[in-house]
Amino acid sequence: MPTVTSERPKKFDLVTKILANEQAAQDHYLLRCECPEIAEGALPGQFIHVLISDASALLLRRPFTIYSVEGDQITILYQRVGAGTDTLSHLGRGDSLHVMGPLGNNFSIPPNLDSAIIVGGGAGIASLMLHAAALRKLGTRTLGLVGSINAARLLSVADLEAIEVETHISTDDGSIGHHGFVTEILTQILEQPQVYELHNPVTYACGPYGMLRAVAKISRKFRVPMQLAMENRMGCAMGVCLGCVCKVRTPDGGFEYQRVCTEGPVFDAEDIVW
Amino acid sequence: MPTVTSERPKKFDLVTKILANEQAAQDHYLLRCECPEIAEGALPGQFIHVLISDASALLLRRPFTIYSVEGDQITILYQRVGAGTDTLSHLGRGDSLHVMGPLGNNFSIPPNLDSAIIVGGGAGIASLMLHAAALRKLGTRTLGLVGSINAARLLSVADLEAIEVETHISTDDGSIGHHGFVTEILTQILEQPQVYELHNPVTYACGPYGMLRAVAKISRKFRVPMQLAMENRMGCAMGVCLGCVCKVRTPDGGFEYQRVCTEGPVFDAEDIVW
Amino acid sequence: MENGSASLETNVAGIQMKNPVMTASGTFGYGNEYSDFIDLNQLGATVVKGITSVPWPGNPMERIAETPSGMLNAIGLQNVGVDGFIEKKLPYLRDFDVPVIVNICGERREEYEEVTEKLNLTNGVAAVELNISCPNLHCGGMSFGVDPKLTYQLVKAVREKTALPLLVKLSPNVTDITVIATAAADAGADGLSVINTVLGMAIDVNTRQPMLQNVTGGLSGPAIKPIALRMVWQVYNAVKIPIVGMGGIMTSEDALEFFIAGASAVAVGTANFVNPRAPLDIIHGIRTYLDQNGVRSIADLVGSLQT
Amino acid sequence: MENGSASLETNVAGIQMKNPVMTASGTFGYGNEYSDFIDLNQLGATVVKGITSVPWPGNPMERIAETPSGMLNAIGLQNVGVDGFIEKKLPYLRDFDVPVIVNICGERREEYEEVTEKLNLTNGVAAVELNISCPNLHCGGMSFGVDPKLTYQLVKAVREKTALPLLVKLSPNVTDITVIATAAADAGADGLSVINTVLGMAIDVNTRQPMLQNVTGGLSGPAIKPIALRMVWQVYNAVKIPIVGMGGIMTSEDALEFFIAGASAVAVGTANFVNPRAPLDIIHGIRTYLDQNGVRSIADLVGSLQT
Numbered sequence A, B: 001m002p003t004v005t006s007e008r009p010k011k012f013d014l015v016t017k018i019l020a021n022e023q024a025a026q027d028h029y030l031l032r033c034e035c036p037e038i039a040e041g042a043l044p045g046q047f048i049h050v051l052i053s054d055a056s057a058l059l060l061r062r063p064f065t066i067y068s069v070e071g072d073q074i075t076i077l078y079q080r081v082g083a084g085t086d087t088l089s090h091l092g093r094g095d096s097l098h099v100m101g102p103l104g105n106n107f108s109i110p111p112n113l114d115s116a117i118i119v120g121g122g123a124g125i126a127s128l129m130l131h132a133a134a135l136r137k138l139g140t141r142t143l144g145l146v147g148s149i150n151a152a153r154l155l156s157v158a159d160l161e162a163i164e165v166e167t168h169i170s171t172d173d174g175s176i177g178h179h180g181f182v183t184e185i186l187t188q189i190l191e192q193p194q195v196y197e198l199h200n201p202v203t204y205a206c207g208p209y210g211m212l213r214a215v216a217k218i219s220r221k222f223r224v225p226m227q228l229a230m231e232n233r234m235g236c237a238m239g240v241c242l243g244c245v246c247k248v249r250t251p252d253g254g255f256e257y258q259r260v261c262t263e264g265p266v267f268d269a270e271d272i273v274w
Numbered sequence C, D: 001m002e003n004g005s006a007s008l009e010t011n012v013a014g015i016q017m018k019n020p021v022m023t024a025s026g027t028f029g030y031g032n033e034y035s036d037f038i039d040l041n042q043l044g045a046t047v048v049k050g051i052t053s054v055p056w057p058g059n060p061m062e063r064i065a066e067t068p069s070g071m072l073n074a075i076g077l078q079n080v081g082v083d084g085f086i087e088k089k090l091p092y093l094r095d096f097d098v099p100v101i102v103n104i105c106g107e108r109r110e111e112y113e114e115v116t117e118k119l120n121l122t123n124g125v126a127a128v129e130l131n132i133s134c135p136n137l138h139c140g141g142m143s144f145g146v147d148p149k150l151t152y153q154l155v156k157a158v159r160e161k162t163a164l165p166l167l168v169k170l171s172p173n174v175t176d177i178t179v180i181a182t183a184a185a186d187a188g189a190d191g192l193s194v195i196n197t198v199l200g201m202a203i204d205v206n207t208r209q210p211m212l213q214n215v216t217g218g219l220s221g222p223a224i225k226p227i228a229l230r231m232v233w234q235v236y237n238a239v240k241i242p243i244v245g246m247g248g249i250m251t252s253e254d255a256l257e258f259f260i261a262g263a264s265a266v267a268v269g270t271a272n273f274v275n276p277r278a279p280l281d282i283i284h285g286i287r288t289y290l291d292q293n294g295v296r297s298i299a300d301l302v303g304s305l306q307t
């Protein structure tokens, strides 16, 4: 499997205005803003680093993957988990936002890929949507495994179906779809790939750390190549603070700490030391 | 001259919604909100302590005098001077505000007072408006000396004239009224009180420290009693941090540091050690 | 205690409290100031403003300044003196069912002893908090608290004068707080208050003058919380006597961090200026957390950090 | 220099700079990372991430956490080692017209000496900044910087090895920073960098785990500005060698506070993470201030505090 592309678009640091910031599900929001420079070059899996408020006790920016691009506009899909995303959720049309991006590397598609599975846990699906669109544009058969706590927090199913991704839903409480984890669905699918019309699929995943580890283990078991997007805590998002690292195997059998913001967020699952 | 009343209204700590927050002059704003509890008891010269934003780098509240009371509503008149008042100026109708008050002591009116002069420098006039209204309600002849940097920042003249306070304007740049300081007008008036139909007037003043000191000196020279409102930096505004003190003469010929938030903000000019 | 909920009752350093939340010295006056907002009886304890042997005028203004997520103060221990305190301030507090902890300070050892002896003879004092960490005195104050020998001597001297529970309030302005903590514990302190303010400074660039007339002052508020927490954890691992944790506590989450780091009780300081109900909100939040996490008593949380 | 405006040129500790604004070690990488946003040639100087004799892996994650107006880090000096630096990082920087200051660290004196000697033989190093204050090393690092004797010995040893301008970066985690500053000056330092991060800690109350895998970390950002300013002012009054001030500088007003307190230059750290153009905005703001206040050169501002 080829590693991720190394040609990256130029980065921009902009002040833009929010065009829309609407609830997408319980505790989740879609925020759209005009960023022609970022929209132009953004690759699937890349993210923006957002300054939520000036002169505030919240010092650092917050990273969010680019969920979709329409013309000059980009959209992010974010979950309200703490002070920053809470403040963000209270902003509205016309409020200004400092945005840096596009940052990081991107998901890649091996030549002649026949089929793909994307696995999104919670807001993790946000990192996969642009990539799903890229896969579908190439005509790649794509299954979308979408996991959430419950029906009220289920994300992106309509957006996936609109681009003809075959979605499989699971919820922790069984309020919709499979009662259980996405990992269970993944196992079931990989046990009988032919049933799902999958030929040499690649798995792409994003979600909580524990889910990623589990998905990586399953993909490995079934010898399915996997790319995953990490969501470590970030400082600079520009590769200078070394705050966002994850443990990555080196060819010599050792390991090194690589920057999720720069060498990632997308890694080959085989390379991650869990 | 009797000292200030000691009967103080109960204090409240409320969350209210802003009803209006409009520019009154360059860099100055009138903010109105509904606070029945505070409106009911507020005395002229008393202030509120305002939490401008939660979870913010601006830790402390900001004190503002109650400019006017209409029914259940109170209004403050504030100048944008720093980060807090700048943030405040960006809030609008419907935004919530934490308000504590009414705080501090109040201006007092000696029995049978015939005439009064209020002297407001810049936003200092905000502290005098409610008192001017009280004076006029008693039928006291009241002169209003209003000083500002320039015409664009001139405050409250219409409000004063509406309650028949005879206003005298001065600006630093002469763009309206007397070209110079309010202190010059005050001297001129006190040199010929009869010309201005003043009989045993009392002076009430609020404004920058330097102006207050000058006004106190003039009042003293003409043996005119004077009350002034101090605007020291505040922490708690409740009398516990001892951060807001000013130097006050004690009967034994010494001095002590008294709390502007509790023993003040109104002091007898004679008592202040400058 | 609310029905069916976790117990917040605790005894720290011999001070019996309904809950482990105090108000910090110098930030809650003498109890009466906040009476329109808060029922004193609901507090775990209240620590009064630092008291000295004779009344002190305090520092000239300006005495406070705001900094990012913090404030500086250089009050200079303005207070009515121990006699004034006993006569004018304590009677009000005695009417409540809340332990009163008296924070004491001085320039020389004898002054600390004198104040302590007067408090011994007074009803209504639950404990003494020895302030060896005031950054706003030129002699005395912090100079005791940055030297382990002086700390030991002072604490020992006061210990010999009183049977009241004795807390010693440590300065964060030291290289190794465990050395001072150990000296205080060895000299007989019943508990340690960690931390006092951090020495800081701010300048008005337009006038090129310091924001405080005293030039430097003590930094408090959320800005210092990480420093305070680190010191509580260090002290917890170094001494056996209980710790009252403080420094930047605004919310119950903040308070919980201190318990987990090793504090047996917490004190709320600067937060009172912003939200007079902060101590009550914090008590409520702690109770909710204990209930939700199935923790039966606050003691089970103390020092429970998983490293 | 802009037409008709004040001169920002300055020579600090033998480092000739277009303006007195540097980027702080560990917060600006090796210069190339921010190339999409900022023209390196506009900086007064750039200080690179701490370098050691051999490559270091750094600490396990999580390495950073946000705190009120600040952040904690425990990177653990991950770096490519001095050889890797000279080979892979320095060539890029050499192409610019900006002094490169190399921050060096080690566990033992010999390591500092070894790194220094390698830098002596290299083109394109404007100065060495001796990091004796890294709070995230178990041995070495900060343990030098909190002991005046060890400071003296280490600085003297490195001084004897190099003719490069030598800055010594001080730790704020000390009782009296002037003692360490004096030791470093006496041992031959050309200038002092004040301050490194303040040791702090944060806890996740839900997991009861420290926010940093290393438990404690270094606090930086606006929260520490009052502490940093106080220390710059103390050091300015204690030693004669120039000071590079840092700690929480976000705006030109912040930087001006440091000059007025006694810094001859400033370094911008955490601010880079929030606003990559911060150093340039600060340079611009300083120039405007000097012009508006009729100050002819930055040197006239240094230590101009009116007390």
Ligand SMILES: Cc1cc2nc3c(=O)[nH]c(=O)nc-3n(C[C@H](O)[C@H](O)[C@H](O)COP(=O)(O)OP(=O)(O)OC[C@H]3O[C@@H](n4cnc5c(N)ncnc54)[C@H](O)[C@@H]3O)c2cc1C
Pocket: A047, A061, A062, A063, A064, A065, A066, A076, A077, A078, A079, A080, A081, A082, A083, A084, A085, A086, A123, A126, A127, A230, A231, A232, A233, A234, A235, A260, A265, D066
């Ligand atoms: C490359 C990348 C892409 C991401 N994309 C998305 C996305 O598209 N949608 C989405 O909902 N979330 C995304 N995240 C996670 C998102 O950045 C965090 O949820 C957000 O920063 C939390 O901020 P907060 O202030 O609300 O929470 P906090 O109160 O700061 O913390 C709440 C929780 O969020 C974690 N967190 C805090 N700061 C960060 C940070 N800077 N980076 C990562 N985690 C953090 C904390 O560890 C804690 O568990 C992404 C993270 C990364 C690194």
Ligand SMILES: Cc1cc2nc3c(=O)[nH]c(=O)nc-3n(C[C@H](O)[C@H](O)[C@H](O)COP(=O)(O)OP(=O)(O)OC[C@H]3O[C@@H](n4cnc5c(N)ncnc54)[C@H](O)[C@@H]3O)c2cc1C
Pocket: B047, B061, B062, B063, B064, B065, B066, B076, B077, B078, B079, B080, B081, B082, B083, B084, B085, B086, B123, B126, B127, B230, B231, B232, B233, B234, B235, B260, B265, C066
């Ligand atoms: C009792 C009292 C009543 C007041 N009434 C009014 C009023 O009606 N209208 C009005 O415009 N202003 C009034 N003030 C002044 C007003 O509180 C300050 O202008 C305001 O707090 C500044 O906040 P800031 O964040 O914008 O400025 P900052 O950036 O904090 O500082 C800018 C300037 O304001 C001063 N300042 C900062 N904080 C305070 C504070 N807490 N108290 C006083 N001064 C401060 C600073 O010293 C500095 O010179 C009053 C002050 C007091 C003490």
Ligand SMILES: Cc1cc2nc3c(=O)[nH]c(=O)nc-3n(C[C@H](O)[C@H](O)[C@H](O)COP(=O)(O)O)c2cc1C
Pocket: B241, B242, B243, C024, C025, C026, C027, C049, C050, C051, C073, C075, C077, C103, C131, C134, C169, C195, C196, C197, C219, C220, C221, C222, C224, C246, C247, C248, C249, C267, C268, C269, C270, C271
């Ligand atoms: C205005 C003010 C006055 C204080 N006075 C005292 C005092 O008299 N004695 C004392 O031991 N601590 C005093 N302190 C320190 C506090 O009790 C507390 O230790 C410190 O402020 C840290 O807690 P905080 O961040 O919650 O405020 C004072 C703090 C402030 C802000």
Ligand SMILES: Cc1cc2nc3c(=O)[nH]c(=O)nc-3n(C[C@H](O)[C@H](O)[C@H](O)COP(=O)(O)O)c2cc1C
Pocket: A241, A242, A243, D024, D025, D026, D027, D049, D050, D051, D073, D075, D077, D103, D131, D134, D169, D195, D196, D197, D219, D220, D221, D222, D224, D246, D247, D248, D249, D267, D268, D269, D270, D271
């Ligand atoms: C992520 C990070 C890494 C740092 N790495 C180093 C380092 O390698 N060497 C060093 O001397 N200082 C290092 N520092 C300290 C900074 O150079 C600076 O002294 C400190 O952060 C205070 O400045 P600030 O508040 O502007 O960030 C680091 C700081 C941060 C935040």
Ligand code: FES
Pocket: A233, A234, A235, A236, A237, A238, A239, A240, A241, A242, A243, A244, A245, A259, A260, A261, A262
């Ligand atoms: S976030 Fe700073 S290196 Fe990745």
Ligand code: FES
Pocket: B233, B234, B235, B236, B237, B238, B239, B240, B241, B242, B243, B244, B245, B259, B260, B261, B262
């Ligand atoms: S502001 Fe705290 S005592 Fe007045």
